[in-house]
Amino acid sequence: MWTPIAKLVQQMVDTVFSYAEPGFQEFRTSAYLTEILEKNGFKITHGIAGIPTAWTATWGEGGPLIAMGSDEDDLRGLSQVPGLSTVKPIVPGAPGHGEGHNSGVPLMITAALAAKAVMEKNHIKGRLLLWPGIAEELLGGKAFYVRAGVFKDVDVCLYAHVAPMFGVMWGIGGNGMVSVEYTFHGKTAHAAADPWDGRSALDAVEIMDTAWNFRREHLRTVATLTLRHHQWR
Amino acid sequence: MKELYQTGNEIAESAAKATGTTVTRELLGTAASMNGNKPLAEVMYENVKVVGMPKWSAGDQSFAKAVQVNNHLKVQPLMDNVLPLLSVAALGEAAGASDDVGDISWNVPTAMMVFPSNIPNATMHNVLAGMAMATPIAHKGVVAGAKVMAMTVLDLVTTTRAGRRCEGLLRQRPDQRSEVRLHAVADRHPPPSIATTN
Numbered sequence: 001m002w003t004p005i006a007k008l009v010q011q012m013v014d015t016v017f018s019y020a021e022p023g024f025q026e027f028r029t030s031a032y033l034t035e036i037l038e039k040n041g042f043k044i045t046h047g048i049a050g051i052p053t054a055w056t057a058t059w060g061e062g063g064p065l066i067a068m069g070s071d072e073d074d075l076r077g078l079s080q081v082p083g084l085s086t087v088k089p090i091v092p093g094a095p096g097h098g099e100g101h102n103s104g105v106p107l108m109i110t111a112a113l114a115a116k117a118v119m120e121k122n123h124i125k126g127r128l129l130l131w132p133g134i135a136e137e138l139l140g141g142k143a144f145y146v147r148a149g150v151f152k153d154v155d156v157c158l159y160a161h162v163a164p165m166f167g168v169m170w171g172i173g174g175n176g177m178v179s180v181e182y183t184f185h186g187k188t189a190h191a192a193a194d195p196w197d198g199r200s201a202l203d204a205v206e207i208m209d210t211a212w213n214f215r216r217e218h219l220r221t222v223a224t225l226t227l228r229h230h231q232w233r
Numbered sequence: 234m235k236e237l238y239q240t241g242n243e244i245a246e247s248a249a250k251a252t253g254t255t256v257t258r259e260l261l262g263t264a265a266s267m268n269g270n271k272p273l274a275e276v277m278y279e280n281v282k283v284v285g286m287p288k289w290s291a292g293d294q295s296f297a298k299a300v301q302v303n304n305h306l307k308v309q310p311l312m313d314n315v316l317p318l319l320s321v322a323a324l325g326e327a328a329g330a331s332d333d334v335g336d337i338s339w340n341v342p343t344a345m346m347v348f349p350s351n352i353p354n355a356t357m358h359n360v361l362a363g364m365a366m367a368t369p370i371a372h373k374g375v376v377a378g379a380k381v382m383a384m385t386v387l388d389l390v391t392t393t394r395a396g397r398r399c400e401g402l403l404r405q406r407p408d409q410r411s412e413v414r415l416h417a418v419a420d421r422h423p424p425p426s427i428a429t430t431n
Contacts, residue, residue, distance in 0.1 A: 009379065010372045017367040063390050067341065068382060069334070078360045082367035085299035087360055098363040100371070103350045107375045111382030118387055126390030136333065137358075139262025143336040156273055156342045158385060159334040160378055162366075163347035164355070166286055167316030170274035170344070174267040174321055174335065176234040178260065182245045185255045199253040207248040215240065 005110055012036070012106035016072065017082060020102075022095045023073040023135030026053040030072070030132065033105055037130065040113055049148035051141065054134045056150065059116060063125035064155040068112055070104025071133030071161070100162035105132050107160050129154060139179045182208070234263075265335035267321050270342040277344045278318045280384040286313050286349060287373035297352045300364050309353040311370065316347075346381060350374030 012033070019028045030053045034044045042057035078098030079089035089096070112128050119126055131150065134141040145151065184205055189198030242258060249256040289311045301308045334345055350371040355361045365371055 005379070006372065006376050009375045013371050013375055014367045017363075066386055066389055067337075068386070069337075071333070075358060078358075078363055080360045080363040082364065083296070085296065085303045085364060087304075089360075096360065096363050097366050098360050099358050100351050100362055100366045102366055103348075103371050103375050107348060107378045108382060110375065110379035111386065114379065114383035115386040115390075118383075119390065124387075124390050126386070128386065133333075135262070139264045141262075142334065143263045143265070146336050146340050151337055151341045154341045156270075156344070156389060157334070157337050158277070158344055158346070158382055159337070160346045160348055160382065161333055162350045162371075162374070164349060164351050164353040165312055165316050165347055166281055166349045166374075166377065167319055168274045168278040168281055168344060168346050169267070169319045169321045169324070170269035170271040171321040171323075172266060172268050173324060174333070175264070176266040176335065177262075177264040178234055178238045179262040180238065180241055181259045181261055182241070183257050183259075184245075184249060184252075185257070186252075187254075201252075201254050204248040204252040204254045204256065207251055208244055211244045211248065212241075215244065219237075 005114060008036075008113075009106055009110050012109065013103050014082075016102035016106060017097050020074050020079065020090075020095045020097055021072075022076050023138040023140055024051070024053060026072050026132070026134060029053075030055055033072070033109060033132070036109060037112075041116070042112075042128075042130070048131075048150055049141075049144045051134050051144065053132075054141065054145070055132060057112075057130040058127065059112070060119065060127035061125065063127060065127045065129060065153055067129045067131060067151060067154045067157040068108045069131040069133060069157065069159055070108050071099075071101040071136040072105045073101055073133070073135050073137055075099055075137055099137065101133070101136065103162045104160050105130075108158075139177055184208075234265075263336070264333075265339050267333070267335050267345065268338040268343070269321055269345050270338075273342050273344040274318060276388050277346055277381065277385045280381040280388070281315050281346065283384070284377050284380045286315060287377050289313070289373070290369070293368075293370050293373070296365065296368065297370065300352050300361065301354060304355075304361050306354040306356075306361070312349060312353065344385070346378060348374050348378030348381075350378070 016029050021029050034055050037057040038044050042059045045056045048054045048056055074095045074097045076095050078096035079091050079094035080096045081088045081090055108130055112130055184201035186201035187199040189195055245256045294310055297311050334343055337343055352365050
């Protein structure tokens with residue numbers, strides 16, 4: 001069974017690598033992967049949780065409902081020629097799979113197709129629900145999936161992430177995160193004629209930056225803050 | 234995490250007040266920490282042991298070494314043994330994870346597998362971690378991981394010993410049905426469809 005599947009693995013992994021789409025932009029990736037699942041008898045639902053690139057693929061009847069997922073987004077600016085041991089982008093400045101998220105959903109699809117074949121042959125009850133981690137790097141997907149009820153009837157979830165090693169983790173730990181955009185609004189005025197009528201949003205950004213840095217000393221050792229300035233209004 | 238969020242809000246509001254400006258905020262995303270289910274992890278791990286590491290070729294090892302040498306990384310061969318079953322808590326911050334599967338794991342019994350498709354010491358979230366991701370190293374790791382996932386699915390839907398162990402898990406759905414963390418932080422639905430973080 002695994003020889004033809006290994007060929008499909010290579011095709012899927014390399015194709016998703018070539019698409020190299022960042023968070024919320026995974027349109028070609030999602031279309032490609034769901035087409036494979038649909039051709040293999042899975043029912044596809046697009047746009048889940050209000051996210052245009054998100055989807056679920058379901059198959060089976062009766063038995064437990066098993067969710068299988070992994071991420072599919074990439075990172076900006078990390079375009080890289082594969083199989084080359086020095087840094088060389090395919091397209092300078094373009095996104096790239098510098099976290100290996102081109103491999104996880106192909107893994108889950110491969111596993112689902114193999115399990116489905118065995119279940120069909122042996123008339124085994126059970127349901128599969130495949131899902132992609134959309135915009136994982138932006139913290140943009142999974143909390144919203146849960147809120148939208150994607151996992152409401154799911155019995156267990158199996159998840160996989162690329163690494164150099166092979167293993168399984170359990171227990172409570174790792175990093176929780178929150179991503180927030182703060183936008184300061186000032187008031188324009190002539191810098192020489194009536195500066196007293198103006199208010200500077202940039203001043204507020206600088207004060208926030210300074211306050212964050214002073215606050216760091218008094219955070220729990222496991223807590224970190226990262227402040228990125230990307231626009232001023 | 235909630236405390237940090239509140240701290241950020243207070244600092245932003247204070248900065249606005251001090252400068253006579255106004256501030257708005259938008260929560261772009263959240264991620265809970267991991268809450269991996271041990272019985273499920275044990276079932277999955279048994280399959281990791283059965284499948285074992287991929288058989289790396291001389292070419293695979295040579296490429297891995299070239300990536301490490303050319304990019305001043307610690308030289309270490311592609312791994313040839315599976316890890317022991319890991320406690321996330323024992324790994325501490327090394328367990329990493331942004332929103333890998335944390336939010337889901339607080340709502341559904343969840344097992345997290347790491348599969349061997351990349352090169353040791355290649356910095357993640359970096360161009361270095363992309364070098365092997367469309368090579369036989371990645372392909373072999375995916376095949377090995379897919380075998381484990383397929384075997385785990387079959388354990389869960391059959392009456393093998395592992396399947397019987399999982400029956401209780403499926404029925405009980407232990408304390409991973411809490412949604413407290415999510416309701417406390419995620420304040421908007423659907424999420425804002427942006428990609429401005431870089």
